[in-house]
Amino acid sequence: MDEIQKDINLRLLDAISLENTSLVEQLLEQGADVWFRDEKGTSPLHFACSNGNLEIVKLLLQYGHAWNVIDNEGSTAGEYAKRKGHNLVYELLLEEGCRTELILEKDERPSNIDYLSQPLKYSQDGTKLLDYENNGVMMGWEKPLMDRHAEIICIREGLDILNVGFGLGLIDTAFQKYKLRSHTIIEAHPDVYKFMMDRDWNNKPGVKIIYGRWQDVLDQLGTYDGIFFDTFGEYYEDLRKFHEALPNLLKFDGIYSFFNGLGATNTFFHDVYCRIAEMHLASVGLQTEYIEIPIDSSNDEIWEGVKRRYWTLDTYRLPKCQLMLEL
Numbered sequence: 505m506d507e508i509q510k511d512i513n514l515r516l517l518d519a520i521s522l523e524n525t526s527l528v529e530q531l532l533e534q535g536a537d538v539w540f541r542d543e544k545g546t547s548p549l550h551f552a553c554s555n556g557n558l559e560i561v562k563l564l565l566q567y568g569h570a571w572n573v574i575d576n577e578g579s580t581a582g583e584y585a586k587r588k589g590h591n592l593v594y595e596l597l598l599e600e601g602c603r604t605e606l607i608l609e610k611d612e613r614p615s616n617i618d619y620l621s622q623p624l625k626y627s628q629d630g631t632k633l634l635d636y637e638n639n640g641v642m643m644g645w646e647k648p649l650m651d652r653h654a655e656i657i658c659i660r661e662g663l664d665i666l667n668v669g670f671g672l673g674l675i676d677t678a679f680q681k682y683k684l685r686s687h688t689i690i691e692a693h694p695d696v697y698k699f700m701m702d703r704d705w706n707n708k709p710g711v712k713i714i715y716g717r718w719q720d721v722l723d724q725l726g727t728y729d730g731i732f733f734d735t736f737g738e739y740y741e742d743l744r745k746f747h748e749a750l751p752n753l754l755k756f757d758g759i760y761s762f763f764n765g766l767g768a769t770n771t772f773f774h775d776v777y778c779r780i781a782e783m784h785l786a787s788v789g790l791q792t793e794y795i796e797i798p799i800d801s802s803n804d805e806i807w808e809g810v811k812r813r814y815w816t817l818d819t820y821r822l823p824k825c826q827l828m829l830e831l
């Protein structure tokens with residue numbers, strides 16, 4: 505970077521820190537670089553969010569600053585605003601995140617074909633299911649969450665339940681306690697299917713196992729009082745497609761829920777994706793309530809042997825979704 509550019513970039517950071525909006529605009533006009541970072545990876549947007557200056561945040565976004573940059577510690581500008589209690593700035597960034605993500609063109613990559621063709625490992629103690637790269641497919645620490653999902657879905661006995669993704673069978677074990685009328689499980693991985701068969705899941709009360717990807721077996725399904733969705737290695741786009749199928753699968757007074765791991769390593773990304781999911785669900789006629797559950801997954805021991813922590817938040821937002829009925 506030449507000295508002149510560096511100088512104008514540093515002047516931009518100074519102007520943001522001094523909250524001199526007109527100078528910020530002038531420097532941006534003159535070619536100051538919105539992609540500039542200091543040695544800690546702090547971007548102009550991080551500085552503006554830390555000060556809580558709404559006008560400057562708007563200006564930076566208008567000049568093409570990305571909403572989702574992270575500093576060297578992995579913190580988003582949204583988090584800077586939240587930590588300092590700048591709620592209006594936080595809300596603006598949240599809206600920008602939703603808007604940008606919603607207009608992004610969706611690609612049509614086949615999601616988890618690789619995952620489905622590679623072997624899996626169940627740990628001896630039954631608390632971990634890992635893929636071939638030691639990514640955690642499902643982990644025992646999620647049991648209290650799965651119990652809660654089942655409890656929220658099973659509001660009475662005699663229900664028809666659909667679960668997509670068996671994993672460790674935690675939610676299916678929980679569902680079995682509710683004296684269901686029928687209990688359909690879709691599972692696509694051959695090793696998980698074998699695990700289920702070895703444990704006689706096909707002979708448990710009401711259980712019908714459909715072996716295949718949910719995308720390929722939709723025509724074998726009926727309608728259900730309760731539906732739970734928790735797959736692995738798929739994109740948000742897949743979840744959205746499943747949501748689009750829901751009006752044909754959920755009975756009019758049924759309850760739908762899904763494992764909410766959306767952006768779950770960063771509170772700001774999590775907020776953006778929770779809101780996007782809520783908007784998409786509303787567009788197919790479902791209203792969503794997020795039930796907050798405190799959760800502690802910080803203990804190093806539970807992540808031993810697992811490649812990456814896929815959860816770092818201290819609150820789980822359990823989605824409870826129901827069809828909006830027109831009167």
Ligand SMILES: C[S@@+](CC[C@H](N)C(=O)[O-])C[C@H]1O[C@@H](n2cnc3c(N)ncnc32)[C@H](O)[C@@H]1O
Nearest residue numbers: 669671672673674675692693717718734735736
């Ligand atoms: C996170 S685990 C589910 C854990 C489960 N909720 C439990 O309580 O143990 C995800 C499961 O979804 C399965 N899966 C992944 N993609 C799928 C797909 N497209 N259709 C059906 N099952 C899929 C995986 O093989 C895995 O068993």
